[in-house]
Amino acid sequence: MIDLLLVSILASVLALVALALIALLAGPPAGGFVYGASAAASAAVAALATLYLAAGAGTPLALVLPLGLPWLGAHLALDALSAWFLVVVGTVGAAAAVYGVGYGRHTDEPARVLPFFPIFLAAMALVVVAADAFTFLLSWETMSVASWMLVLANHREPGTTRAALVYIVMASLGTAALLLCFGVLAGFDGSYAFADMRADRPEGWLAGLAIALALAGAGSKAGLVPLHAWLPLAHPAAPSHVSALMSGVMTKVAIYGLVRVLFDLVGEVGWGWGAAVMLLGGISALLGVLYALMQHDLKVLLAYHTVENIGIIVAGLGLALSFKAAGLLPLAALALTAALFHVLNHGLFKGLLFLGAGNVHVATHEREMDDLGGLVHRMPATAALFLVGSIAISALPPFNGFASEWLTFQAILNGDRLPMWPLKFLVPVVGGLLALSAALAAACFVKAFGVTFLGRGRSGAAMRAGEVGPAMVWPLAALAGLCLAFGVVPTAAVALLSPVAAALAGAPFPTATDGISAAEWLFLIPLDPGRSSYSGLVVLALVAGVSYAGVLAIHRLASNRLRRAPAWDCGFPDASPRTQYTSSSFAQPIRRIFGSFVFRAREHVEMPEPGDFRPARFEVEIKDLAWAWLYAPVERLIAFASLHLNQLQHMTIRRYLSWMFGALIVLLSVVALVG
Amino acid sequence: MLSFLLQLVQLLLVLLLAPLLTGFVRTLKARLVGRRGPSPAQPYRDLWRLLRKEAVVAENASWVFRSAPSLVFALSWLAAALVPTFALDLPLLRAADLIALVAILGSARFLQALAGMDVGTSFGGIGSSREMMIASLAEPAILLVIFTISLFIHSTMLPHIAGFVLAGEVGIRVSLGLALIALIMVAIAETGRIPVDNPATHLELTMVHEAMVLEYSGRHLALIEAGQMVRLLFFVSLIAAIFAPWGIAEASTAEGVGLVGIGLALYLGKVFAGGLLLALFETGIAKMRVFRVSEFLAGALLLSLLATIFLYVSQSL
Known part of the structure; x- marks a missing residue:
């Protein structure tokens, strides 16, 4: 039955690939069908994976298909980590696909989006279930190229082609780093299947090399500083x-790739790497x-926030x-659970926020925040939902972002139990940074x-905006x-994550109860009830109850009269x-506080003399x-390299032959030296 | 059952005591500068007067503006009710540890700052922007203070911390002293007192919190002022619960009722002592420029980090 699951x-996933073909053949008229069916397929993937985790994620399920490299085949596996x-x-894929049903009509060139969307989803699912380096990298590259095509969908907008170029270069470098990483993990005569890599783990500097390469490869894709600069260009440029x-x-x-390498394939990672990853x-x-x-720019702002949240996740890792x-090990399970919980949470609220930004863009054709304003009156549903996402991403209760950050802080508060002195000092610093x-x-x-x-609308577009259709709100x-x-029942996610923590950290999540039967799901209690506990549901119920009762009492006992009047603004309201x-x-x-050393911020003020009617100008220059x-x-x-390598393309046949001969000699001597 | 009763008493106590604390500080400050000042009960009258007035709401204010006051008040009240004041065995205390309490106040501030931007006036924006700037430096400082405390006591649960300090297992430590100073600095910033913000200012450009709530009137303003008063009481109770928990009753059994009475009396004493110190401090110091606040709070941040490092060093020796 369980093999059936995989x-x-x-x-x-195959259905998603088929949908891409349908989209290619039928074109934009099939848009609604393609998005709808993609949503169904994604939801099915999420549901099946949840089922697997809820059943306790027993033995990993594996499958070898006779595809790909002839001596390797395509290894696919489902374990707790993949399932999560x-x-x-x-989940996020399904929401984005349903959104596409409505949003697809508003894209300029739907034919440039439609075929690549299901492929992108399928490739991401395949990366996660791949169990050999070849399948993994193939899916990873497909994911990169599909998303690159999607970034290019708005190619007529200024800046998009440059964003796409930077993106593809960084994606290629990242894949190259991962390729080398898997090469190190496989060893000289090892096989590229993950199971064989686990059996023969690298040691010493080879393990360090693998970790560094994984950090460079997966870290650049995830947007880890300092490899993040492509991300705020490419992510906002796409639909x-x-x-x-x-x-x-x-x-x-x-992040999955990083966790797979660091916690599973390399196995023993020294604490020095832990410290480096934490600081990064x-x-x-x-x-x-x-x-x-x-x-x-609203979308660029959201993209930079991805860098922040990836940082929180990676610090937890x-x-x-x-x-x-x-x-x-129990503390490792706590930190890992916190990080992986934040993975889900960030997916949920960042998906929500980007879709909300999409609604704003559809309604106003504007991403520049300084030309917006007042949309809460004209797009009430989008505004309310965007507000939920904003509170969640700000790590404020009672939403989910707080629950996972709270768990991360609980792990940080146990940093004093680490025996290594540098780590003892580093952990509070990282806690302060977070x-x-x-x-x-x-x-x-x-x-x-x-x-x-x-506030008030700052442009005509903002004043004329209207709420978008239901397919883009639901x-x-x-x-x-x-x-x-x-956010209110974080214990549900922690329970789903417990097989992951048990498999990768070597111990289950250190949960504790305080002897009250109802408390098990109501209170999130890591380690010990005397140490820390939190219940989002109780907080939410109390706040809702108190504010509702308070308003009722005030209306009943004191006053419920309300009058609308012009804004006060200290007596000098300005119409503009x-x-x-x-x-x-x-x-x-x-x-002003951080500007001089973090951004090299420069402010140019041009203030005309009194009596001069030129407008004053103010410019801020920020550098990443x-x-x-x-x-x-x-x-x-x-x-430089491409300029000089260009010469290789017009040489005489004699020189080509001598280059080949030289390459052969070099390779043979490498084989002779190593073998 | 008794513990639920005590929790109810606690909820009402903080609500009823908060205006008195604010009034007490105001009267005391007036006396210190040679004025007669209003009666300490004046805030009750002010709140009741505001509650009965009609609320005037700006024309383009949205539901964010109208719902913020009650939510902000509820969040602040809840936070204050979750700090043990006179008894430890309160059933709701398990719902939020120190980190969650700080975050609950953070939620309140978030909504308040949004409400400040809702009407679309420049004063609302300036208040929100500065409030969030101050908060973004105060919050990490308070979390590092929590970190220091948790290093001693291995807990972020306030009843546990208070019980641990009561048991006399801590003694006098340099680190705790630094953490106390940092916590007081943060509390001053978070409650908008001098030298960070001036709660009595009538000059708009020096306002932070007051500029943010400039558009409010009537019952909305009453709720916001009450929330601010409860917030001041929260910080006084918090400092008392961590650094001077003496007198907090541990038992919720029948014989503990007498102890509860003592705890209550001592708590009132602590609150008014806190008010007295605050009035003395505020009278003796001038408000600083808004961009000096970052240095002030960075000082708190560094003090709390130093407290942690001192602790490690003292443990290793």
Whole structure:
């Protein structure tokens, strides 16, 4: 029966591939069908994977298909880790696909989106169930190329082609790093099946090399600082339902690759790597949110937030690695559970937010926050749902983002039990970085929601906007519902994750009860009830009850009269909506605090003399340091290499033959030396 | 059963005590600068007057503006009710540990800042922007304070922390002293007191919190002011529960009722002592420029980090 599960999942994936062919043949008129059927297939994948996890995820299911490399075949396997990521891919994928039914009509060139959308979904699901390096990399590349095609869908918009170019270059470099990583893991005579890699694990510097390569390859796809700079270009350039998938799901598939290598294939990871991964995560979280705060394009802001959330996840993973290296397996399970729970949560609320940004774009044709405003009156449903996503991503109760960050902090608070001194000092620092980024995220989403949806409209487009159709509201509602559900009953996710933690951290999630029977699902209690506990449901019920009762009592006993009047604004209301705080003015205090050393922010003020009627000008220049320090040198290197390699294309036959002869000699001597 | 009763008493106590604390501080500050000042009961009258007035709402205010006051108030009240004040065995205390309490206040601030931007005036924006700037530095500082405390006590549950300190297992530590100073600095920033913000200011450009709630009137304003008063009481109770828990009754059995009475009396004493110190401090210091606040809070952040590091060093010696 259980083998049937894997086969059904593969059948759903196959259905997605078939849908891509249908989309290619039938073209845009089949849009509704293709999106609808993709949603059904994704939902089926999510449901089957949830079933597998809920049943306790017994022995991993494996299947070898006679495809791919003749001596290898295509190994596919479903274990607890794969199942968890399938849940993420399927759930967010289904929501994005349903959204596509409505949004597809608003895309300029649907034929450029339609065939690649199901392929993209299928490839992400396949990466997660692949059990050999060849299948993994093939699916990974398919995922990259499909998403690259989707980024190019809006190729007429300025900047898109450049974003796509940067993206494909970074994706290729990432895949190259992963290819080398799997090469190291397989060894000289090893096989590329994951099962064989587990049997023969690398040791010493080879293990370190594999880890570093995995961090570079999967980290660049996930958007880890300093490899993140492509992400805020490429993710926003795609159509919104694809942006939701790229930010909400594809970065998670990259995290899957990282977890697979670090926790499963390499096995023994030294604590030094744990510390490095943790620090990398903390820095990514802080820089991601700081850059996000400086943005004024709604989708770019959301994309930078992906960098932040990936940082939180990776910091949790690094903590889990450190605990595991120190032999503190229950704590490793706690940190790993927190990180993987955040994987789902980020998928849910980032999907929700990108789809919400899509609604705003459809209604106003505008992504520039400083030209929006007041949409809460004209798009009430979208505004309410976007608000749910904003609270969730700001790690505030009672939504899901808080539940997973709370678990991460609980793991951090146990950092003093690590025996290594450098780690003892590092853990509070990373805790401070995460706390700072969580608080800044709240500031950032007050800005994003406040400037976009609240206040008065800053342009005609914002004043004329109307609510979008139900097909573009219901998927958001579903995601928002899940954000709330996992926020008030986080124990459900923790229970689903327990087989994953048991398999990868070596111990189950260290849950405890306090002897009260109802408390098991109501209270999230890691380690010990005297240590920490949290119940989102109780908090939600109390807040809702108290505020409702309070309002009723005030209306009954005191006053319920309400009068509408012009805004007060200290007696000097200004009619122009341009006097409102914009996104850049909102972020100005924080820019002043962090600006000089993090962004190299430069402010140019041009103030005409009194009596001069020229408008005053104010410009802010923000630089992402990764461009200057990493991307620009790589860009120059590639330009240099391609210029000089160009000569290879017009040589005489004699020179070609001598080059081949030389290459043969070199390869033979390598074989002779190593063999 | 008794514990539920005590929880109910606690809920009502913080609600009834909060305006008195604010009024007490105001009266005391007036006396300190040589004015007679209003009676300490004045905030009750103010709140009741505001509650009965009609609410004037700006024309383009949305449901965010109208629903924020009650939610902000409920969140602040809940946070204050979840800090043990005079008894430890309260059933709701398990719903939120220290981190969750800080986050509950964070939710309140989030909604408040959004409401500030809802009407679309420049003062609302300036208030929201500055409030979030202050919060984004205060929150990590408070989390690092929690980190230091949790290193000693291995818990983030307030009843557990208070019980541990009561048992006398901590003693006087440099780290705890640093953590206390950091927590006080954060509390000043979070409750919008001098030198970070001035709750009595009438000059718009120096306002932070007041600018944010400028558009509110009537019952909405009453709820927001009450929320702010409860928030002040929350921080006083929090500092008392962690650093001076003496007198908090541990027993919820029948013979514990007498202890509860003592706990209640001592708690009132602690609250007014806190109010006195706050009034003295506020009278003796001037408000700082808004961009100096970041240095002030960065100081709190570094103090709490230093507390953690001192602790490790002292443990290793």
